[in-house]
Amino acid sequence: GRGAPAAPGPDGSITLRLAFFPNLTHAVALVGSARGTFQEALGPNVTLDLKTFNAGPALIEALFAGEIDIGYVGPNPAINGYVRSNGQALRIIAGACSGGASLIVRPDAGIASPADLAGKTFATPQFGGTQDVAMRHLLRAHGLKTADQGGTVTVLPTQNPEILTLFQQGAIDGAWVPEPWATRLIQEAGGKVFIDERSQWPDGSFVTTHVIVSTAFLNARPDLVEAFLRGHVATVRDIQEDPEAARSLVNQEIERLTSVPLPSQVLDQALTTLAFTYDPLASTLFVMAGHAFELGFLGDEQPDLSGIYDLGPLNAVLAEEGLDPIALP
Amino acid sequence: MVDQTARESRQVVARAVAEPQAKGEGIPLRIVGVHKTFADRDRRIPALQPIDLEVGAGEFVCLLGPSGCGKSTLLSIVAGLEPASGGSVWAGEREVRGTDTDRVLLFQEAALFPWLDVQHNVEFGLRQAGMPRAERAAVARRFIDLVHLGGFERSYVHQLSGGMRQRVALARALAINPAVLLMDEPFGALDALTRDRLQAELEAIWAATRKTILFVTHNVREAVALGDRVLVFSPRPGRIVREFRIRLPRPRRLEDHALVDQAAEILAVLHAAAEMEGGRHGR
Amino acid sequence: MVDQTARESRQVVARAVAEPQAKGEGIPLRIVGVHKTFADRDRRIPALQPIDLEVGAGEFVCLLGPSGCGKSTLLSIVAGLEPASGGSVWAGEREVRGTDTDRVLLFQEAALFPWLDVQHNVEFGLRQAGMPRAERAAVARRFIDLVHLGGFERSYVHQLSGGMRQRVALARALAINPAVLLMDEPFGALDALTRDRLQAELEAIWAATRKTILFVTHNVREAVALGDRVLVFSPRPGRIVREFRIRLPRPRRLEDHALVDQAAEILAVLHAAAEMEGGRHGR
């Protein structure tokens, strides 16, 4: 069943294909699947097929190909997927995680204020990615230009593992990275936090992970989407209520899936900067998209993201649970 | 001594060709105005001037000519391995358009398959003809014995001496029992005794099956000993300058005075042709 | 006619070897108890029984023997290309431990380099010897002319006939003017006339430079015409069964009665040896 949601089997059973990453910011997916909360919410007729990915673009690719129904993914891939498909392929239906990105600098780099960023070299994990945009936006806000614009600051999009090595080597002065890398730069390379990205946003919240659904699936089985969100919201609330239990379950799942657990001190430190929420924090997504556009990343025309959210199912679930509905800005 | 050898070997041959062989009986060859010029990027090398030649069914024709005059080229064309630049070749009723197992060329350079041992080299043609495994093994053994290579069935090509390779190639060609044998200096690398013996075997096979044979050699006495006719070629680009019909009775003995005299006459013609042509081209 | 040819060619040779050539003059060869057995995964093939042989400086020795008796193997060992299974070879004062340009082997199978044209094939050895470009081009041309291949300098190996390849190999070996020439059926693929001419050239070069020559051939009369001595080998595993010192005056003519008689005698020995050995091994 490619390009369309899975058709029900002869006994009325149906498969829901759920995708996520085995990492911290996807804790809701890890906990929800491990505890069986999702399965419970979906009922016995639905088989939950879990697919694990390494990176957002690959997940979007699979969603495009009709191999994924619901996925946990960061804002950038979601926006790209939406824009590429002319708004047709996917919808954001809930939030999952907020926070968890920082500009870490080397203590001996002499960076005390934004003005000190001049003449320095910074790494970001992906050209045009969320952190890259944040970094460049910060520079721009302080009137600094990057080297390719004739300025003095070098922004070096590199892959996360290389960033750590470079940081350890002193080849870069700082890096704007997501968790757990920010924590590892601090703990393993002696970096210090220059900017916690939460400080850049009102309420200290900004979207890091949210839930998307393929439009085809949403149209075909809105009931299942709603059922899934019931499980999602319940899991978020579980984590909020008992972070300690969630913490060990998350690491257990990471170890089960990748064979390697996160070191506990990294886990503890990283979790302090993260918050789990079903609020998609839509306004922050629009602001991010605006920044990216200003920096020339989203093409020549401001993309129209007005239809990217479909919070109907979420609000239905929230209403059932007696929680406040979420409005779009 | 040669006679004795010949007698001996005729027994081997008798065994080798004992089976009833419907095919393998000679067919006539007709070569009409065949000529050949090799062309590469920036030169044209004429190798053969137009050749006209009729060979009767079961006739044994020997070709003599200076090195590089086009003998091998002519045999290749008759075998259907090389296209002529012009003219046509007829084998029996049909025009030659490619290879066919009724005409088999025995290459000047053995051309054995290095990935096969002697046994399988000899079996190769039989296998192509669809002969069952056991039968072709037996046939191959017979012909390996015929060329005195019993015991070397499992040897690979690089383990053989030059003369042994030539003999394997001979066995391989004879094994498939073609109507026309095109032999390019098949005995060139053999010692006198082996040569005598194999000449005798060849004559015996020919006598038994009446194959049509085109036989290139540089040994004038060999040509006279074997051929019904001997054709003498000019230097490159080759053409037939003289034709000798050899009427000596068979079996012929290399030491026969008549044969030696005939050979001397042909040698003289060969020399004269070479000198003349050499002169013509300013040598 | 042969004499005339010989005279003509002696002029070419005179030009070819005109330069003063300190090296190239023969040295003695001493072969002591050399034997050879080839071994592969599961069999041992004895190719040569212990050979003892002394060749004087400037001596011309011809080897005759049945196909596969180990003649090429012996030449390879003397050239230093193949290790003996036992025994030793001495060239001049030194024991042979590998190749050296004072001993050059003319391979049975031409062994030309397909990536070089005729000119560069002949120049190859000269280039290794460090001869300057212009000089070696000139030397190569002389030897190409010597083997009658003028005009084919730019041809690649696949564009040559079998006999032409053999002649290129001859030119290539002669060009480096070694003290010892090890020739493995060098004229086997040549027509009678070319063969006569090249025999004459070879004799002339030998006469002028007194090289030591070991010469394998299957042509008994050729052996008698060229050799100071003729050695007859038994069938494999080869050993020297008879040695003939040829005392005929030079220049010798192939048609000479004395030569023909001598050849007949040797042939008889060759046959007898083969029969005897054949019998010994149950053939």
Next chain:
Amino acid sequence: MAAEILRNRPRAAGPSRAALLPWVRRLGFYLALLALWEGVARAGFWPPWILPGPLTVIETLVEGVQRGTFVTGAVVSLRRLAIGYGISLALGLVLGLLIGRIKVLDETLGSLVLGLQALPSVCWLPLAILWFGLNERAIIFVVVLGALFSIILGVQAGVKNTPPLYLKAARNLGARGPAVYTQVVLPAALPAILSGLKQGWSFAWRSLMAGELLYFTLSLGNLLQIGRDLNDAAQVMAVMLLIVIIGVCIDQILFAPFERRVRERWGLA
């Protein structure tokens, strides 16, 4: 005559000394390499988390094997490799033969091969998902496309470089149609083809490492990726070591003896 070809050469009981010598040399070489690596690692130019020594790496490897992750991962990966390589082999031999022998195919398809071969395997991931979905077959597809062109190239070159004399001899002896390919072209080109097959094998490995990132399962590709993602140099190197060991073993078990046999037959040894 046959009697003299002695077949009773005494065979040593067990491997002979001469046959062992290469292995002794090889062992010495590998030990020397490890010692060098350990030396560099200990010299302290670079911190151990960037350049761990062989002892650390081997320890990680052993641990991984004990926990079973490396074993499971290797088994999963090798299975995919075997299937993918097998398919490329079959396809590549056929296509290579055809392209090598048929001029029109060479001019059209053949001209594309080097271009397609240059494409990194990640390029095939989207197509793989499209055609096969998120499953084994998609990964195997990536492996096949990674190795196929390389094998085609090798076979084709081998075929083209075969002396035409063999073909002539074969036609002359009555070889026709497929027999020409299976009994002449292929064996004649075999020594050259073998090197193409080895190249294809490497391409298959590399493509597998890319293809396994399609989605997450326990496999060498993902163990490598996890190592990288965690910046765990010891794990990365342990996986690398495993890949190299497997590569060397496959070479020694599969390719080397085959090559040796072919060369022996041809007298190339």
Next chain:
Amino acid sequence: MAAEILRNRPRAAGPSRAALLPWVRRLGFYLALLALWEGVARAGFWPPWILPGPLTVIETLVEGVQRGTFVTGAVVSLRRLAIGYGISLALGLVLGLLIGRIKVLDETLGSLVLGLQALPSVCWLPLAILWFGLNERAIIFVVVLGALFSIILGVQAGVKNTPPLYLKAARNLGARGPAVYTQVVLPAALPAILSGLKQGWSFAWRSLMAGELLYFTLSLGNLLQIGRDLNDAAQVMAVMLLIVIIGVCIDQILFAPFERRVRERWGLA
């Protein structure tokens, strides 16, 4: 005798009809491929954002070229490729020759080659940074390590498959030391080596694509990566198309004529 070898064969003014025919066929083939692709894309099995048609892709390519990004990227990448491939070529030829000829090297170093060649290029990224830092040289290092083993393998196989007769003849004629390698082993193995060089070329490309992800500069590797990161199928395919076009051109300009000449000389054509 020489007089007959006519050198005055009339040369057609300009390319002859026969010489054009292969190009016509090739063009027809490529057009047919594009048409097929467009047909599949239009048939609508898959939405255009995942399988864009060739027209869209070519449009993207043309746009990229006009904006200059594709041109700059291609130039940067080709420069790295040329340097990296050049270095691997030099090293690979020397090492391949030595390993092919010297038994001890073959038993030690040679046994490692297939293992090392199987390693994906990403494995070399950490080492590249360690040794060279984040700069051109690091990327070139990755390219070199990507192509080197492949070239070694090709050269070594070519050398080992050379008929020993040529070597004997050369030694016999006085060739010694390096001359044996440059004047005999190398030219004798050339037809086989050429195929190894083509394999190396592909490995170099693929490694470059991995190496360029080391850090971001305008290059084909990064254009490809951006395309993937942005899920921009048209851009990914445009870069792929560019790589294929470059590959085909290099093959036609560099390798094919060279191969043709070698084969002509050897009489393999």
